Amino acid sequence: xxxxPVQFTxxxxxxAEFFDSGTTxxxxxxxxxxxxxxxxxxxxxxxxxxxxxxxxxLRLSCxxxxxxxxxxxxxxxxxxxxxGVLHPLQRAFLDAFATQCGFCTPGMIMAAKxxxxxxxxxxxxxxxxxLSGNICRCTGYxxxxxxxxxxxxxxxxxxx
Amino acid sequence: MELRKSYFADQRKDxxxxxxxxxxxxxxxxxxxxxxxxxxxxxxxxxxxxxxxRSPHHHARIRSIDTSEAQVHPGVVKILTAKDxxxxxxxxxxxxxxxxxxxxxxxxxxxxxxxxxxxxVLAETERAAQEAAAKVKIDYEVxxxxxxxxxxxxxxxxxxxxxHGRNYYLYDSGECRKVRFGDVEAGFAGAxxxxxxxxxxxxxxxxxxxxxxxxxxxxxxxxxTCYTNTQAMFFTLDNxxxxxxxxxxxxxxxxGTVGGGFGGKVDVIVEPIAILGAKLTGRPVSFxxxxxxxxxxxxxxxxxxxxxxxxxxxxxRIVARKVTGYTDAGxxxxxxxxxxxxxAGHYPGPYxxxxxxxxxxxxxxxxxxxxxxxxxxxxxxxxxxxVQMDKLARLxxxxxxxxxxxxxxxxxxxxxxxQPTEGAALIECMQEASRAANWPVAEKFMAMSSHAKGA
Numbered sequence: 001x002x003x004x005p006v007q008f009t010x011x012x013x014x015x016a017e018f019f020d021s022g023t024t025x026x027x028x029x030x031x032x033x034x035x036x037x038x039x040x041x042x043x044x045x046x047x048x049x050x051x052x053x054x055x056x057x058l059r060l061s062c063x064x065x066x067x068x069x070x071x072x073x074x075x076x077x078x079x080x081x082x083x084g085v086l087h088p089l090q091r092a093f094l095d096a097f098a099t100q101c102g103f104c105t106p107g108m109i110m111a112a113k114x115x116x117x118x119x120x121x122x123x124x125x126x127x128x129x130x131l132s133g134n135i136c137r138c139t140g141y142x143x144x145x146x147x148x149x150x151x152x153x154x155x156x157x158x159x160x
Numbered sequence: 161m162e163l164r165k166s167y168f169a170d171q172r173k174d175x176x177x178x179x180x181x182x183x184x185x186x187x188x189x190x191x192x193x194x195x196x197x198x199x200x201x202x203x204x205x206x207x208x209x210x211x212x213x214r215s216p217h218h219h220a221r222i223r224s225i226d227t228s229e230a231q232v233h234p235g236v237v238k239i240l241t242a243k244d245x246x247x248x249x250x251x252x253x254x255x256x257x258x259x260x261x262x263x264x265x266x267x268x269x270x271x272x273x274x275x276x277x278x279x280x281v282l283a284e285t286e287r288a289a290q291e292a293a294a295k296v297k298i299d300y301e302v303x304x305x306x307x308x309x310x311x312x313x314x315x316x317x318x319x320x321x322x323x324h325g326r327n328y329y330l331y332d333s334g335e336c337r338k339v340r341f342g343d344v345e346a347g348f349a350g351a352x353x354x355x356x357x358x359x360x361x362x363x364x365x366x367x368x369x370x371x372x373x374x375x376x377x378x379x380x381x382x383x384x385t386c387y388t389n390t391q392a393m394f395f396t397l398d399n400x401x402x403x404x405x406x407x408x409x410x411x412x413x414x415x416g417t418v419g420g421g422f423g424g425k426v427d428v429i430v431e432p433i434a435i436l437g438a439k440l441t442g443r444p445v446s447f448x449x450x451x452x453x454x455x456x457x458x459x460x461x462x463x464x465x466x467x468x469x470x471x472x473x474x475x476x477r478i479v480a481r482k483v484t485g486y487t488d489a490g491x492x493x494x495x496x497x498x499x500x501x502x503x504a505g506h507y508p509g510p511y512x513x514x515x516x517x518x519x520x521x522x523x524x525x526x527x528x529x530x531x532x533x534x535x536x537x538x539x540x541x542x543x544x545x546x547v548q549m550d551k552l553a554r555l556x557x558x559x560x561x562x563x564x565x566x567x568x569x570x571x572x573x574x575x576x577x578x579q580p581t582e583g584a585a586l587i588e589c590m591q592e593a594s595r596a597a598n599w600p601v602a603e604k605f606m607a608m609s610s611h612a613k614g615a
Contacts, residue, residue, distance in 0.1 A: 036201035037194025039419070041369040042451040049369055078194040090192040094184065102191030103370045103419030109192065137369045137420045 008072045010035060011079020019066045025059075026050045028066035029076065037078035037106045041135070048134030051107035052076050058114040060133075077106035080113070089113055089151045096147035100138035108134050112148045122152055167588045187417075198370060198419050199387040204377055204444035208237055210437055211289035213279035213296045214457070215271035218526040219305035219318065222269055222278070226297040230281060233295055235288030238441050240280040242268035245436060246405040249323070251493050252428050255398050262323035263492040263529070265403055265432055271300070272320055272491035273528055275457045282437045282445060305526035309465060309486045312525045320491055320524040329489070329497045329522035337504035339518035341576035347480025347515030351471030353555055358467045359544035363460035363488070366533055370419020372458055373448030374430045376438040384435050385412045391425040399428040404435060411435070423532035427459050427494055459531030462496055463488040464503075466544040471515075472552050476566040483507040485520040485541065490529035495536065497522045502537030508576045509545040510586045511567040516576035562601050565590060571611040584610040 003018035010033060017032050026043070029035045029052070041049035043062045050062040053075040080087040086094065089109050099105045108131060115122055115130035122130070127148045136144065165176075190196035227239045242248050245265045254261060267278040279296050283289035304318045311317055312327040320327055331337055348354050374388035390396040393413050401408045418425060434447040449458065464487055471480035485503045489496035500522035507518045533539075553563035565587065573581045587610045594601050 030201070031203045034203075035194075036197075039198070039370065040200070041371070041419075044451060046451075047369055076194065077192075081193055086189075086192065093192045094188045097182070097185070097188075099185070099188050099191040101368075101370070101418060101420045102187060102196050103198065103368075105191045106194040135369060137367055137422070 004067045006066055006070050008069045008074055010074050011076060017066075021067060023066045024062050025052070025054075025064040025066045025069055025074075026061035029061060029074075035076055035078050037076045039103055039106060041103065046135070047104075047107075048111065049104050049107045051110040051134065053110055053114055056114075056117065058111055075110075075113075077109045080109065087113075088154045089116070089148070092147040092151035092154065093144070096143045096150060098140065098143040098147035100136075100140050104134055104136045104138075108136070108144055112151065115148070116152055116155060120152060121156060122149070124149065164592070167585070196417060198417050199375055199389045199415065200370075200373060200446075200448060202375060202387060204375065207375070207444040207446050208282045208284065208437065208441060209286040209289045210434055210445055210447035211281050211283075211286070211293045212277045212453075213281065213293045213298065215267065215274060215276040215278055215298075215300075217271060217300055217302050217305075218274045218307070219303040219320070220271050220300035221303060222267060222271065223299040223301055225279060226299075227279060229297070230279075230292040230295040233283075233288065233292035235284040236281060236292045237284065237443070238282040238437060239292075239296075240266065240282070240433065240437065240440070241278075242266040244440070245403065245433070247403050250399060250403050250428075252395060252399050253493065253495065253498060254402070255395060258493075258497055260323050262321055263494070270303075270322075273526055275528060276491070277433075280433050280437065282441060307525050307527055309463075309488050309521075309523040309525060312523050313521070318526075320526055324524060327524045329493065329500070329524075331497070331501070336519040336521045337501045339504050339507070339516060339576050341508075341517075341578075342480075342515035344480045344482050344515045344517040348469070348471040348482075351479050352474045353552075354469065354471050355548070355552055355555055356467065356469040357544075357548055357551060358465065359540075359547065360466075361461075361464045361540045361543070363463045363528065363530060364533060365455055365458070365460045366420070366422040366424035367455065368418075368420030368422060368424055371449040371451060371454040372425055372430055373446070374434050375444065375446045376431075376434045377444045378438045378442055379412075383410045383412060384438055385414060386431055386435060388413060388415045388431055389418045389421070389425055390415055390428075390431065391418055391421040391423070392428075395426065396428045396431050400432045400435060403428075403432040404439070406435075423461075423534050423536060424458055426532045429458070457528070459490075459494055459529050461533035461536055461539075462490075462499060462530035463527070464540040466541060468544060468548045470548060470552055472556060474556055476556065476558050476563050478511060478513050478552070478567050480515040481508060481513045482517040483519070485518070487520065487522050487537070488527060488530060489522050489524055490527040491524060492529040493522070494529050494531040496530055499532070499537035503541050505577050506538040506541055507545070509542070509549075510569050510584075511564075512569045512573040512581075513567070513576070518576065559601065561590060561594060561599055562605055565601065565605040565608060568608075568610075570609075586610065
């Protein structure tokens with residue numbers, strides 16, 4: 001099978017790899033690049049556990065082909081903390097008891113980050129809408145919503 | 161959150177420091193940074209992928225299996241059938257002496273539910289395994305199937321599982337678990353009203369976000385490391401040891417991190433066959449359910465049917481309760497004989513009733529085998545019981561909460577299964593609920609106590 005060379009940045013670091021045509025970005029990141037923070041829950045675009053940020057947009061890595069990511073800037077949850085300091089969203093998820101089994105958490109944080117990047121001061125409805133593509137089967141949605149709202153407040157305080 | 165210590169102040173001398181206080185979870189930092197290692201977060205060099213060929217029929221005899229075309233499919237390394245499994249017929253609760261062994265790891269001669277595993281294909285890639293699995297040819301003779309518990313219990317119904325020889329689990333107490341307390345018929349005869357209702361539930365899938373699976377690595381010294389998301393490490397280890405006829409000291413299970421389970425990951429389904437694949441190929445093996453398999457193949461909560469007949473007095477006392485419970489195990493036992501048995505102990509509910517009769521049946525049908533899920537055996541029963549309680553209260557024109565106070569069990573009351581009640585707190589919970597929900601009840605109920613019978 002033909003291998004396709006793909007170059008992109010992952011959390012700011014340059015990556016170059018050959019992928020089989022048809023390889024999903026999810027499998028590419030997990031199996032080839034070694035970033036296992038995006039999770040495979042359904043491999044059909046319904047659970048949101050594989051969510052990553054590509055060029056500022058929230059994307060499902062299980063429905064994105066690696067070969068379409070040439071030149072892209074990709075962000076995953078594993079790249080959010082800087083110098084051992086948690087990102088405000090990570091801090092808020094931790095403090096708000098917003099994780100149970102943790103499997104949906106990286107995808108939730110990605111969806112929340114894109115929301116706050118575009119809408120720094122979201123309403124509760126904005127948060128619910130932004131997380132609507134991410135399934136938490138432990139059903140801990142309420143603390144997750146609170147965590148995102150808390151992170152938004154701490155962001156605005158930092159900015160002020 | 162408020163912690164009320166006043167209720168049992170005379171019983172509890174210890175000071176509780178943790179309850180009501182937030183405490184960080186030790187696993188949260190890993191979750192929020194994406195560093196928590198789930199079983200699938202490893203990609204071992206040379207890893208093979210296992211895919212199952214599954215039965216398209218609910219009940220069928222296997223006339224022949226032809227793997228010749230699949231064998232030569234590019235990327236295929238090994239194909240396993242029933243004869244490759246050292247101890248192919250097993251049952252997970254054999255570890256606590258609940259037999260007989262009634263389930264096959266890979267179907268041998270017969271399939272008993274749609275989706276049953278028949279042939280395992282190991283290949284270099286997931287895709288090759290999937291393609292080769294589609295090339296396995298199985299000739300089936302379709303047999304009559306039964307999907308309804310009442311139909312299954314009728315004489316002449318197709319026998320689902322020959323290891324039982326009948327469509328119900330045979331307990332040491334007979335065809336069902338039985339509880340007999342007082343004289344239930346005399347209770348009905350003396351009751352002001354008798355109400356019989358039937359409650360039914362469908363199977364429920366846990367649908368965890370992380371699907372069931374494991375990755376097995378042969379360690380080169382006849383030992384195997386199994387990375388798994390089982391919720392039952394030692395159950396799985398011991399059953400794998402039986403199925404593989406391999407001493408437990410050759411099996412190293414690594415797990416405990418589960419991406420959602422809810423009871424759906426306590427069966428021993430993926431590990432034994434993956435370990436066998438690793439043993440026979442000498443290579444790491446990954447066996448991970450697809451989302452479709454998780455929804456269609458993994459055990460759901462059992463469908464249940466509950467028939468409750470109650471005798472009640474105008475003053476609110478329940479004087480007789482007869483319950484017949486049916487648990488749909490599907491084609492194999494797994495945890496269902498235990499679930500049905502739990503129901504028998506649970507069914508009078510948290511109420512003191514002088515005359516009780518309970519029968520609970522574990523029934524076999526050609527449906528997907530059911531198993532554990534959050535309070536299995538009692539959850540559906542509680543739904544039925546509490547709906548019944550509301551109906552009884554309406555029948556005699558009484559407030560449903562006050563009706564429960566009248567019947568609530570209290571310390572010292574004998575339960576139907578002959579365990580005296582200890583440490584009851586139902587009255588106190590209902591008093592708090594009455595306040596919290598702003599659902600007032602008569603003062604005499606607010607003055608009641610679980611452990612001062614005279615109050």
